[in-house]
Amino acid sequence: MKIGICGAGVGGLSAAIGLLALGHDVNVFERAPDIRTTGAGFNLWPNAGRAIYGLGIREPYEDISVQLDRYIELDTEGNELFSTDTSGWPEKYGAAAVGLYRPDLARMLSDATGLENIKFEHDIVSVESLDDKAICHFSNGVCYEADVIIGADGINSKVREQLIGGVTFYPNELYAYRFRSVIDLNDVDIDPAAQTGFYAKEGWLSFIPIGKGKAYWFGSVSGADTFEDFIDFFSSWTKSPIPKVLGSTPRELLVQSPLQDVDGVPYRWTHGRITLMGDAAHPMMPDMAQGASQTFVDAIALRDAFANNDNPDEALVEYETKRREVANAVVKCSQKGLFLGKHNVDPLAIRYQNEIETLDT
Numbered sequence: 478m479k480i481g482i483c484g485a486g487v488g489g490l491s492a493a494i495g496l497l498a499l500g501h502d503v504n505v506f507e508r509a510p511d512i513r514t515t516g517a518g519f520n521l522w523p524n525a526g527r528a529i530y531g532l533g534i535r536e537p538y539e540d541i542s543v544q545l546d547r548y549i550e551l552d553t554e555g556n557e558l559f560s561t562d563t564s565g566w567p568e569k570y571g572a573a574a575v576g577l578y579r580p581d582l583a584r585m586l587s588d589a590t591g592l593e594n595i596k597f598e599h600d601i602v603s604v605e606s607l608d609d610k611a612i613c614h615f616s617n618g619v620c621y622e623a624d625v626i627i628g629a630d631g632i633n634s635k636v637r638e639q640l641i642g643g644v645t646f647y648p649n650e651l652y653a654y655r656f657r658s659v660i661d662l663n664d665v666d667i668d669p670a671a672q673t674g675f676y677a678k679e680g681w682l683s684f685i686p687i688g689k690g691k692a693y694w695f696g697s698v699s700g701a702d703t704f705e706d707f708i709d710f711f712s713s714w715t716k717s718p719i720p721k722v723l724g725s726t727p728r729e730l731l732v733q734s735p736l737q738d739v740d741g742v743p744y745r746w747t748h749g750r751i752t753l754m755g756d757a758a759h760p761m762m763p764d765m766a767q768g769a770s771q772t773f774v775d776a777i778a779l780r781d782a783f784a785n786n787d788n789p790d791e792a793l794v795e796y797e798t799k800r801r802e803v804a805n806a807v808v809k810c811s812q813k814g815l816f817l818g819k820h821n822v823d824p825l826a827i828r829y830q831n832e833i834e835t836l837d838t
């Protein structure tokens with residue numbers, strides 16, 4: 478079968494790996510000139526690990542990731558609010574929760590896909606579905622015809638916009654920005670095998686080890702619109718490592734991105750021979766840290782559906798039936814907010830076990 482995938486992000490590449498392994502003729506189209514080399518840390522859960530193992534890339538995944546054996550939440554004074562041991566998760570859930578460096582993940586996925594299967598500088602402008610084929614048009618004039626097109630072009634998906642309209646963004650009621658950076662693990666006194674978060678009602682910051690002696694921190698503060706505001710907020714948290722870490726983070730290594738709520742779960746993913754996956758299919762808030770994990774689960778579901786069905790229409794029905802309701806349930810979880818946030822939900826490690834592992838993900 479000829480399959481075109483729009484977008485060479487987490488979803489597009491992981492779907493390509495699974496579909497290429499089935500022997501399909503797969504092309505991935507990406508508007509950027511190369512594989513993503515930017516980004517900081519990333520946190521993936523056992524449901525992502527299981528999907529990644531299923532795609533046959535367990536070894537490189539374990540090489541680039543650090544198993545998280547504990548989740549620890551502390552208050553501003555460094556007193557423990559919550560901790561749980563997750564070292565048994567590989568036996569319990571079939572894979573570990575991990576931290577990793579995002580560019581390493583992009584490289585791992587592009588190596589497994591094969592650069593010869595990725596067409597860079599192809600910016601999708603429109604898609605159309607005919608009776609037994611789908612067509613993709615690019616801004617460079619190229620037109621690609623396939624049996625199936627998969628829209629894996631992210632949260633601002635052009636494919637989705639054309640099929641059902643775009644998502645709606647609106648300001649987050651608590652935090653306008655998320656700040657993040659990568660640091661040397663040696664420079665901070667935290668457990669090197671744990672996600673460690675420091676929390677107050679007005680702001681929080683969390684550390685995740687990501688391998689090669691590095692850790693990733695990320696956090697948000699109510700009312701902090703600049704890095705200076707952000708540093709200022711934590712300046713009195715002297716019993717935590719945060720003031721020292723922020724003081725030594727070079728500005729050029731700092732990433733500040735707007736934190737927006739997002740609305741717009743599609744009522745349908747598949748339209749004729751075109752379907753959606755990843756953020757295009759289930760745009761969600763970052764608070765459950767499930768965006769990429771759900772995307773890997775989409776990829777394995779696509780692989781299974783195309784392995785089980787020679788007929789593309791039947792494969793697409795099986796894929797969407799398996800995934801849409803479950804992914805929508807995860808989107809709902811992601812809208813409940815953060816530990817000690819407005820709704821004071823449980824710590825993430827508990828929510829993962831109670832709200833995500835209990836779904837078929």
Ligand SMILES: Cc1cc2nc3c(=O)[nH]c(=O)nc-3n(C[C@H](O)[C@H](O)[C@H](O)COP(=O)(O)OP(=O)(O)OC[C@H]3O[C@@H](n4cnc5c(N)ncnc54)[C@H](O)[C@@H]3O)c2cc1C
Pocket residue numbers: 483484485486487488489506507508509518519520521599600601602629630631632633634635734754755756757763766767768769770771772
């Ligand atoms: C700062 C940040 C931190 C995050 N941290 C985590 C985390 O720790 N854990 C987690 O699970 N999730 C995390 N997420 C969410 C996660 O990144 C996404 O859920 C995941 O990347 C979705 O994969 P995707 O393939 O759908 O989209 P993307 O990975 O965004 O890939 C989309 C691709 O499509 C390409 N594209 C877009 N438009 C076009 C076009 N018109 N033509 C051609 N190509 C196009 C883009 O260039 C990109 O390569 C984070 C997100 C952000 C922004």
